[in-house]
Amino acid sequence: LDSRFTRRQVIGGSTRLGLALAAGLPLLQACGDDDSGPSSAAGGPDSRRDTTTIADGLSPEAGPLRIFDYDAYVAPDIVAAFEEKYGVKVEITIFTSDDEAISKLASGAVETDLHKSAGTSTLFKLIESGLIQPLNKTYLTNIGNVVASLRDPYYDKGGAYSVPYTVFGTGIGFRADKVDPASVSWETLWNTEYKGAASILDDVREGLSMAMMRKGLTDVNTGDPAVIKQAGEDLSELTNLMNIKVEIEGYHTIPEGVTTVAHTWSGDMLGALQYLPEGTSSDVLGYWLPDPALVNNDVMCVMTKAKNPVLAHLFIDFLIDKTNAVTNFQFVGYQPAIDGVDGQSLIDQGLVPENLRSCVLSSDQIGKGYRSLQLTPDVEALWNEAWSKFTAGG
Amino acid sequence: VANAAGAAPGGHRNGFWGFLSAPGVAWLIALFVVPFYAVAAVAFGRVDPILRTADPVWSPLEWNFSAMSHVLDRVFDPDDLGAAFIRTFAYVGGALALCCLVGYPVAYYVARYASRWRGVLLAALVLPFWISYLMRMLAWVNLLQVDGYINRVLGWLHLGGSRQWLNGSWPAVVIGLAYGYIPFFILPLYAALERLDKRLIEAGRDLGGSPARVFRRVTLPLSVPGLIAASVITVLPMFGDYYTNGFLTSGSPRTEMIGNQIEFYLRGTSQPQTGASLVLILSAMLLVLMTYYLVVTVRAQRSVAT
Numbered sequence: 001l002d003s004r005f006t007r008r009q010v011i012g013g014s015t016r017l018g019l020a021l022a023a024g025l026p027l028l029q030a031c032g033d034d035d036s037g038p039s040s041a042a043g044g045p046d047s048r049r050d051t052t053t054i055a056d057g058l059s060p061e062a063g064p065l066r067i068f069d070y071d072a073y074v075a076p077d078i079v080a081a082f083e084e085k086y087g088v089k090v091e092i093t094i095f096t097s098d099d100e101a102i103s104k105l106a107s108g109a110v111e112t113d114l115h116k117s118a119g120t121s122t123l124f125k126l127i128e129s130g131l132i133q134p135l136n137k138t139y140l141t142n143i144g145n146v147v148a149s150l151r152d153p154y155y156d157k158g159g160a161y162s163v164p165y166t167v168f169g170t171g172i173g174f175r176a177d178k179v180d181p182a183s184v185s186w187e188t189l190w191n192t193e194y195k196g197a198a199s200i201l202d203d204v205r206e207g208l209s210m211a212m213m214r215k216g217l218t219d220v221n222t223g224d225p226a227v228i229k230q231a232g233e234d235l236s237e238l239t240n241l242m243n244i245k246v247e248i249e250g251y252h253t254i255p256e257g258v259t260t261v262a263h264t265w266s267g268d269m270l271g272a273l274q275y276l277p278e279g280t281s282s283d284v285l286g287y288w289l290p291d292p293a294l295v296n297n298d299v300m301c302v303m304t305k306a307k308n309p310v311l312a313h314l315f316i317d318f319l320i321d322k323t324n325a326v327t328n329f330q331f332v333g334y335q336p337a338i339d340g341v342d343g344q345s346l347i348d349q350g351l352v353p354e355n356l357r358s359c360v361l362s363s364d365q366i367g368k369g370y371r372s373l374q375l376t377p378d379v380e381a382l383w384n385e386a387w388s389k390f391t392a393g394g
Numbered sequence: 395v396a397n398a399a400g401a402a403p404g405g406h407r408n409g410f411w412g413f414l415s416a417p418g419v420a421w422l423i424a425l426f427v428v429p430f431y432a433v434a435a436v437a438f439g440r441v442d443p444i445l446r447t448a449d450p451v452w453s454p455l456e457w458n459f460s461a462m463s464h465v466l467d468r469v470f471d472p473d474d475l476g477a478a479f480i481r482t483f484a485y486v487g488g489a490l491a492l493c494c495l496v497g498y499p500v501a502y503y504v505a506r507y508a509s510r511w512r513g514v515l516l517a518a519l520v521l522p523f524w525i526s527y528l529m530r531m532l533a534w535v536n537l538l539q540v541d542g543y544i545n546r547v548l549g550w551l552h553l554g555g556s557r558q559w560l561n562g563s564w565p566a567v568v569i570g571l572a573y574g575y576i577p578f579f580i581l582p583l584y585a586a587l588e589r590l591d592k593r594l595i596e597a598g599r600d601l602g603g604s605p606a607r608v609f610r611r612v613t614l615p616l617s618v619p620g621l622i623a624a625s626v627i628t629v630l631p632m633f634g635d636y637y638t639n640g641f642l643t644s645g646s647p648r649t650e651m652i653g654n655q656i657e658f659y660l661r662g663t664s665q666p667q668t669g670a671s672l673v674l675i676l677s678a679m680l681l682v683l684m685t686y687y688l689v690v691t692v693r694a695q696r697s698v699a700t
Contacts, residue, residue, distance in 0.1 A: 048444070099661060106445055128444045196561050202645055204662070239647045243562050246645040253644075377441075377664070384663045385468075388655060393647035394477035 048130035050304045054313075056138045061308040063088030065315060068095060068105070068112040074319070075331035082318050088311060098122045105131050105303070113306040114315055117165060117298045120155040121374050127161050132301040134160050139313035142320045147339050149367030150297065162299035163316050164337035166267065169293035169361050169369060170206055173250050173264040173272065175257065176286035176355065184288040186214035188261050192241060197260035199245035199253070200238070204387040205372040207246070209294055210263055211235050213370075220294060220370045223379040232386030239393055246391060251275065255285065265296075266359040267334035270352060274333075282353045289358045295369025297337055326351070335360055430677075437462060437670035446664035461667035462674070469675055475655060482651040485564065485639075486632045489571035493579040493628055494621070496572070501580045501624075502613075505587035519580055527574060531641040534573065538566055538642065562646030570638040579628040586620020619694040626687045633680060652676060 063086075067074075071094045079090050093110055095101040098119045104110040106129060118126060126132045137143055140163065143151075150164045172184055179188065189198055189210075200207050209220040211231035222228065238244035247253075250262030255275040269287045276282060300319070302312040318324055325336035330351060335341065343360035346352040352360055361369075375383065435450035438457035442449050451457055468475040504515045522530065537544050538559035549555020559566045594616065598608035636653030643649040652672065659669030 097661070102445060103447060106447070125445050196558060199644070236647075243646065243648070245562070245643075246647060249644070377446075380663070381665060384659070384665060384668075388658060389474050391645075391647050391650050391658070392475055392478040392655060393481070393650050394471070394473040394475070 047128050049127050050130045050133045053134045053136040054309045056136065058310045060086055060088070060310045060314060063090075063308055063311055065090045065114065065308050065311040066112045067092045067114045067116050067315070068101060068110060069093075069116040070095065073117055073332055075328045077331070078319065078324055078328050081324070082315055085318075086311065086314065090315075102126070111305065111307075112303055113308045114300065114302055114312040116300050116315075118162070118301055120153070120297060120299060121372065123155055123162055123299055123301070124374060126301060127156070130304055132161055133304045133306070133309070135163070135302060135316075136313065139310065140317045140320070142317050142322075145320050145322055145325070145338050145340075147337050147363045147366055149363055150337050154371060154373070156299070162301045163320060165298045165300050165319065166332065166334035167295065167297040167337040167361060167366055168265045168267040168334055169289050169295050169365065170201070170210070170263070170265055171287055171289035171293060171358070172261055173254050173269045174261045174286045174288065175254060175259075175284055177284045178260050179286070181286045181288070184261075184286070186210060186290070188288075189244075189263060190214075190238065190241065191261075194242070194260045196243045197258070198238075198242050198262065199247050199250060199259050200235070200263040201265070202246045202248050204383055206263070206294065207235060207390075208232065208383055208386060209370070209372065213290065213294070218370065221373045221375060223375070223382070225382055228382045228386050232390050235387075235390040236394075239390070255280070266361065269356055269359045270335075271333040273353070273356075283355055285353075285356060287356055287358045289361075289365075291365070292368045292370055293361075293365060295361065295366055295371060297366075337366070339363060433670050433673050436666050437674055439667065441664060441666065448666035448670075461665075462671040465668055465671040465675065469672075475652070475672075478650050478652045478655050481649070482633060482653070485567050485571060485649075485651065486629050488564075488568040489575070489632060490579075490625055490629055492568060492572035493576050493625075497576050497579040497583060497624070498617075498621070501583040501587055504580075505584050505590075516581075516584070519577055519584075522577055527637075528641075530574065531570060531638060534566075534570055535560065535641060538569075560642060560644065562643050562648040564649055566642040567639045567649050567651075570642045571632050571635060574635075574638060575628050575632055578631070579624045581624075582627055583617070583620050583624040586623065587617055590616050619691055622687050622690050626683060629683070630680060633676060 065082075065088055067090060069092055074092075079092070082088075083090055093112060095104065095110075098121075101115065101118070102122060102125055105112070105115065105126075115126070115132065143159075143163065146159075146164055147167070150159070150167070152158055153162075153164070156162045172186070172188060174181075174184055174188070179194075188194070189200065200210065205220070208228065208231045211234040212220060212222070212227065214234070215230075217227065219227075235244075245259070248268075250259060250264035251268035251271045252275040253259035254262055254264075254269075255272045256277065264287075266287065266289060269285060272285055273282055276284070300316045302309055302316075306312050319328060320336075320338060322338055322340065325338045325341055326346075326349070329336055329341070329346075342362055343352065343357045346360055347354055347357060431452075432450060434457075435452050436448045438454075438459060438461075439451035440449040440458070441447065465475070469479060470476055472480065500519075504512060504519070508515050536542055539545075540556060540558060542559075544559065545555045545557055547555075548557065557563075590613065595608060595612055598612040599605075603611065634653050634656075636651060636657045639646075639649045639651055639654070656669050656672045656676070659665050659672065661669075663669075
């Protein structure tokens with residue numbers, strides 16, 4: 001339980017930091033143009049991207065394979081199986097946020113072979129600063145297992161530099177014994193019946209996007225000052241109306257009964273099962289995911305200065321093996337971005353209860369989900385200021 | 395000849411003591427002056443075009459003040475960052491008052507009446523430092539829960555035992571701050587009270603003053619410099635605190651302090667200039683308190699000298 005607690009906390013923090021930090025890259029487009037991903041903006045005047053892959057057919061190095069990762073974000077059984085298969089040691093160095101990871105990798109404070117869990121918005125920095133190398137897919141024999149919608153993702157054209165690791169959406173986790181599941185929507189967070197027992201994610205992009213989606217807006221990367229300001233004011237309304245909490249603790253406060261409705265990530269509600277008091281049925285948990293939802297994923301990438309680039313490729317390939325992905329899911333709780341590992345298959349295997357089916361995204365949901373794109377510095381400043389005003393409680 | 399003979403050793407001694415102070419000066423320069431200048435270089439600097447991390451500008455001639463100017467506008471807006479500043483000052487003021495109420499009698503007792511138990515009591519005062527701040531705050535979370543001991547005691551006393559202390563409640567933050575920092579208050583105050591000239595108190599008694607009157611007219615005025623020193627040492631870290639309210643109110647906007655906003659901008663955004671500007675503004679405000687402390691201290695020293 002402790003390891004899961006730590007991992008969920010850092011995922012929350014990393015998403016918050018990653019989305020905010022990556023926002024503002026000068027080469028990027030804002031305003032919801034889904035075709036204007038980072039890769040399409042490559043080759044700007046400041047770009048230092050690496051374009052050389054390793055050669056085909058190389059033998060694995062002697063190791064040890066060095067991995068940079070969140071704490072407890074890969075199953076120990078999977079690591080042990082990889083060590084046994086290739087006869088090498090795996091050394092994992094921990095970071096606690098995307099910000100910290102970028103800072104340590106850029107400064108050279110950490111030298112690693114595989115950055116296993118970069119945020120999609122952080123990825124652009126890693127590519128353009130030349131910190132990661134393009135992948136040689138001849139080593140990725142399981143690449144066909146990745147969900148179709150993320151094989152050519154918006155954040156990395158053709159998946160040239162990255163392979164998706166986990167995927168999650170944003171919705172509302174709730175106590176099904178206190179809230180009618182059929183009535184749940186974003187409006188539930190403004191329902192005074194749950195005053196003092198509601199929370200929203202401590203995340204600039206997630207929080208303001210939720211306020212925009214509540215009003216029926218779909219451009220969650222808008223640069224319109226009026227829209228951003230209104231979203232901030234709508235959130236400020238929650239301060240006194242709902243005595244809202246701004247946190248990422250829904251995965252344990254909901255099962256503990258402290259929170260009744262919480263703006264949460266889908267993976268957190270699957271993790272909530274671990275925090276149910278003894279004797280409490282999992283039926284008390286519920287999750288509502290809008291359609292389309294805001295969707296995010298973490299990615300794996302190989303460092304340009306990797307001493308064991310072949311092993312790093314092979315470890316990625318090992319994780320996207322279907323059987324290994326399901327084994328890994330049982331430990332980390334977040335859904336792998338693997339084709340066929342959907343709600344029904346996980347329910348059939350007894351890994352996800354029927355009432356939390358909506359926590360597992362289908363390939364279609366992943367494909368059509370809204371994405372938080374990187375913003376220009378000026379637009380990011382507007383988002384930060386709206387959020388800052390809300391959290392300052394003015 | 396006598397003067398000349400005496401001057402040489404004196405000058406030698408000054409050089410010796412000056413040499414001994416060198417490590418302290420180097421420490422101050424390395425860990426205060428340089429970092430403080432670095433904060434200014436970030437506040438008035440640039441960001442890396444790709445990594446969006448701080449790119450400090452070291453030459454004041456190239457500093458850009460636009461971020462600071464915008465932050466100042468927001469700080470003086472009570473519907474914006476001004477709210478967090480006002481709340482921070484109110485919470486720190488409340489916590490300091492609580493420290494005075496609880497800490498002064500403790501420090502006074504240990505300094506004046508503890509006699510052979512003094513060592514044990516001083517060790518007990520330092521004891522909280524042996525446990526991490528995180529653990530102590532988590533303990534308060536348990537105490538302040540709806541079904542926690544605080545509410546149970548209040549229930550037994552028929553004072554209402556169902557209070558939601560952790561639900562965005564300011565008393566929880568004030569109590570947490572006072573508890574977390576009170577050792578910083580008691581120890582310097584104890585040192586000051588322990589040095590009080592007891593003959594002055596005895597003189598007050600001899601002149602017919604009641605214990606309460608002697609305390610009010612003699613002891614309390616004499617302990618003002620110690621109180622101010624203890625207050626300054628206590629409130630400085632309180633102003634920068636950003637985790638106590640996070641623990642005790644689950645990130646409620648009702649209890650947001652300025653430290654939370656600094657953390658947000660420095661660690662959660664690609665606007666380090668805004669975070670560094672807030673640090674400088676808060677430092678400027680604290681400088682006023684420090685100046686007041688220095689003025690009072692100098693006046694007290696002069697009054698003793700005369």
